[in-house]
Amino acid sequence: MAAPALLIFGVFALIPLFGVVALSFVHWDGLGDITWAGFDNWQTALTDPVSRNALWLTVQLTILCVAFQAPVSLLLGVFLAGRQRHRAFLGVLFFLPLLFSSAAVAITFTALLDPNFGAGSALNVALLSQNWLGDPDLALFVVVFVIGWSFIPFHTLLYQAGTRQIPKELYEAARIDGAGPFDQFFRITLPMLKYTIVTSTTLMTVGSLTYFDLIFVLTGGGPGNATRVLPLDMYLTGFRSYDMGRASVLALVLIAVGLAIALGLNRITGTSRMGGRGEGI
Amino acid sequence: MKLGTRRRTLLAAGAAAPFAAASACGNEPGGSNGDGATAWGLTGGSEEAMRSSFEAWNDANPDRQISAEYFANDAYKERIRTAVGSGNAPTLIFNWTGSTLADYVANDYVVDLTDGTRDLIDRVIPSVADAGTIDGRVYAVPNNQSQPIVFYHNLEVLEEAGTAIPETWDDLMNAVDQLQSAGRTPIALAGQSVWPELMWIQYLSDRIGGPEAFNRVLAGEAGAWTHPDMVAACERITELVDAGAFGDAFASVSADAGADQALMYTGEAGMILQGSWIYPDVVSNAPDLVESGGVGYSTFPSIEGGAGELSNIVGNPANFWSVSANDSEEAQQIAQDYLSEMVLNDDHIDSLIEVGTVPPIVDLEDRISQSDMGEYLLFTYEMVRDAGHFQLSWDQALPSGQAQSLLENLSQLFLGEQSAEQFAESMDATL
Numbered sequence: 001m002a003a004p005a006l007l008i009f010g011v012f013a014l015i016p017l018f019g020v021v022a023l024s025f026v027h028w029d030g031l032g033d034i035t036w037a038g039f040d041n042w043q044t045a046l047t048d049p050v051s052r053n054a055l056w057l058t059v060q061l062t063i064l065c066v067a068f069q070a071p072v073s074l075l076l077g078v079f080l081a082g083r084q085r086h087r088a089f090l091g092v093l094f095f096l097p098l099l100f101s102s103a104a105v106a107i108t109f110t111a112l113l114d115p116n117f118g119a120g121s122a123l124n125v126a127l128l129s130q131n132w133l134g135d136p137d138l139a140l141f142v143v144v145f146v147i148g149w150s151f152i153p154f155h156t157l158l159y160q161a162g163t164r165q166i167p168k169e170l171y172e173a174a175r176i177d178g179a180g181p182f183d184q185f186f187r188i189t190l191p192m193l194k195y196t197i198v199t200s201t202t203l204m205t206v207g208s209l210t211y212f213d214l215i216f217v218l219t220g221g222g223p224g225n226a227t228r229v230l231p232l233d234m235y236l237t238g239f240r241s242y243d244m245g246r247a248s249v250l251a252l253v254l255i256a257v258g259l260a261i262a263l264g265l266n267r268i269t270g271t272s273r274m275g276g277r278g279e280g281i
Numbered sequence: 282m283k284l285g286t287r288r289r290t291l292l293a294a295g296a297a298a299p300f301a302a303a304s305a306c307g308n309e310p311g312g313s314n315g316d317g318a319t320a321w322g323l324t325g326g327s328e329e330a331m332r333s334s335f336e337a338w339n340d341a342n343p344d345r346q347i348s349a350e351y352f353a354n355d356a357y358k359e360r361i362r363t364a365v366g367s368g369n370a371p372t373l374i375f376n377w378t379g380s381t382l383a384d385y386v387a388n389d390y391v392v393d394l395t396d397g398t399r400d401l402i403d404r405v406i407p408s409v410a411d412a413g414t415i416d417g418r419v420y421a422v423p424n425n426q427s428q429p430i431v432f433y434h435n436l437e438v439l440e441e442a443g444t445a446i447p448e449t450w451d452d453l454m455n456a457v458d459q460l461q462s463a464g465r466t467p468i469a470l471a472g473q474s475v476w477p478e479l480m481w482i483q484y485l486s487d488r489i490g491g492p493e494a495f496n497r498v499l500a501g502e503a504g505a506w507t508h509p510d511m512v513a514a515c516e517r518i519t520e521l522v523d524a525g526a527f528g529d530a531f532a533s534v535s536a537d538a539g540a541d542q543a544l545m546y547t548g549e550a551g552m553i554l555q556g557s558w559i560y561p562d563v564v565s566n567a568p569d570l571v572e573s574g575g576v577g578y579s580t581f582p583s584i585e586g587g588a589g590e591l592s593n594i595v596g597n598p599a600n601f602w603s604v605s606a607n608d609s610e611e612a613q614q615i616a617q618d619y620l621s622e623m624v625l626n627d628d629h630i631d632s633l634i635e636v637g638t639v640p641p642i643v644d645l646e647d648r649i650s651q652s653d654m655g656e657y658l659l660f661t662y663e664m665v666r667d668a669g670h671f672q673l674s675w676d677q678a679l680p681s682g683q684a685q686s687l688l689e690n691l692s693q694l695f696l697g698e699q700s701a702e703q704f705a706e707s708m709d710a711t712l
Contacts (some may be wrong), residue, residue, distance in 0.1 A: 029384070029680075029681070029682075030362045030363060030366045031362060031365060031366045031384045031385070031388055031390070032384060032387065032388050033388075050689070110535060111538070113533070114533065114534070114535075114540055115530040115533045115534075116530070116534065116540065116543075116544055116549060117540055117543065130530075131529065131530040131532065131533050132533060133473060133532070133533045134472060134473060134530055134531065134532025134533030134534070135532070135533075136696060136698065219473070220473070220474075220475075222473060222475065222532070222692055223472070223473070223532040223692060223696055224689070224692050224693045224696050224698050225689060225693075236685065239359045240681065240684075240685045241681055241682040241684075241685040241686070242362065242681040242682065243682055
């Protein structure tokens with residue numbers, strides 16, 4: 001039964017992967033002759049300050065993304081799982097960004113953040129007319145914000161579903177024992193959401209390794225190299241500098257890091273041994 | 282070590298797959314199907330003129346059709362390289378000449394067009410025709426307008442600030458001061474797009490050191506970037522940035538949606554150095570300003586003691602057609618006949634002038650001055666016609682690896698993250 005899936009995986013994932021491994025050992029600019037490079041590409045790619053910076057930026061981006069998205073989507077998800085008035089309406093509003101394509105989001109934000117013709121000058125709010133995407137110290141945070149804006153709805157959805165799965169009896173019992181909303185959140189909701197948190201954080205972490213389209217359209221890696229994260233560095237090296245060998249090395253580094261993180265998270269959090277969550281019932 | 286062709290093709294296929302998965306589905310290049318010729322062009326700009334040129338050919342030659350497809354700029358540049366490298370190029374290859382054409386020629390991907398296009402080349406302005414010529418043979422012929430870089434001015438803003446179109450470097454620095462005191466951004470610059478920053482270093486290095494300054498880089502001479510003339514050009518950039526010539530938010534300004542030119546025609550900024558292609562947009566976005574004579578244009582200011590001629594210009598001499606050597610003889614012949622009969626013929630010239638652009642053909646003064654934007658078009662036409670040297674944009678002229686490093690380092694120079702010397706040294710390392 002697994003044959004079709006394996007075939008597709010082989011043709012579209014494994015064979016190209018071997019192609020990339022082979023390419024990482026040659027010099028090739030996409031046009032001329034392919035020449036053997038040995039470990040040249042590996043050496044230059046791993047010692048190049050731009051690529052090292054890209055790796056460091058990717059780490060920063062991952063940490064910032066998780067730090068921003070996880071709490072916000074957790075709170076939003078728990079809020080939306082409740083029974084407040086207008087909840088359905090607010091829910092629809094919150095989920096809208098999920099429907100937009102990354103490129104459209106990036107183009108829209110570029111226009112909104114334009115210091116001269118963007119939201120700041122339209123609404124006449126000087127605070128919004130910053131050099132958002134042009135200041136090397138600000139740009140990464142703006143990128144984190146826009147990524148968060150587009151992906152928080154998805155994680156909110158996970159948390160909302162997770163929260164709704166928590167048996168009401170737990171809350172009723174807690175209320176009888178005199179637990180307030182804070183105690184209920186920290187002692188019931190949060191522990192019961194453990195596996196949702198693991199899933200959502202894994203997705204965020206692995207996802208931030210591959211953010212490309214949004215950053216590419218939003219900043220193109222600039223200003224300078226301030227937002228040139230690893231996937232973007234790979235693309236620019238491969239398809240702007242046409243250095244396929246080095247780009248392949250970066251691609252392999254990306255695969256290795258992604259796999260390591262996914263497996264590591266899985267092991268630490270014990271998702272593989274996931275059991276039921278009906279404790280206390 | 283060189284690998285055989287078969288392995289090269291396999292590797293090429295492997296390489297293209299993970300990166301270009303998205304673009305791989307979709308249109309198949311029809312190059313080798315033996316059924317007429319194919320062409321890939323660019324959307325926007327003079328696309329309409331190109332379309333009607335192909336339509337006219339196809340109407341007249343029902344048995345020898347050319348089917349054309351059009352792509353956005355960036356998508357095209359990636360696609361065409363993979364296509365040419367893997368033997369799937371269209372018959373007519375749209376290009377910018379420079380290092381890419383040199384690569385095509387060195388690897389025998391394109392054919393020698395010298396004999397078939399003599400009549401056409403005789404009519405082309407020589408500084409433009411030169412771009413498609415390698416070692417005395419023609420490998421590419423211009424297929425649209427010339428795109429020199431022009432200095433535009435909002436004359437209302439300049440007047441208000443008590444200054445005028447700068448003719449020398451000192452004038453320029455004075456104008457920057459005056460405009461700043463008047464509360465304007467002196468010069469609009471799309472720093473987010475980076476390539477508009479190239480225009481500054483290109484003109485500055487030419488004015489200071491003449492075409493030799495960059496020719497040394499092209500020739501790969503060691504120390505070409507740390508040559509005093511080149512460093513001096515970079516120092517002028519730092520001087521401009523430090524004087525606040527581009528304002529403090531230029532790195533957020535993108536040229537994609539024309540935010541930089543908008544700064545000029547809305548009066549936020551006084552001047553802008555941009556390609557000749559922005560003028561039709563300025564006319565349609567600020568018709569009143571243009572009509573009242575509020576938009577001025579000039580050549581780049583002179584620099585005292587500099588070696589470069591004032592007539593030297595930079596930009597894109599034109600875009601070009603080359604003919605793929607990997608296509609069938611029949612398709613190649615169709616393409617060559619198309620080039621000699623249709624490209625830049627009277628109809629094509631008319632449709633280019635009509636959209637506000639200047640074809641790189643000699644003796645067009647009368648036809649151009651009679652058009653709607655006659656005065657402006659004549660100005661750019663004369664710029665091209667009288668150019669002592671027409672420098673192709675550096676990002677096209679240089680091999681792609683060097684060009685990419687140039688854009689990255691240049692952006693850091695403008696941001697003040699690198700000094701002129703640091704920039705020169707990092708660029709020397711790419712030679």
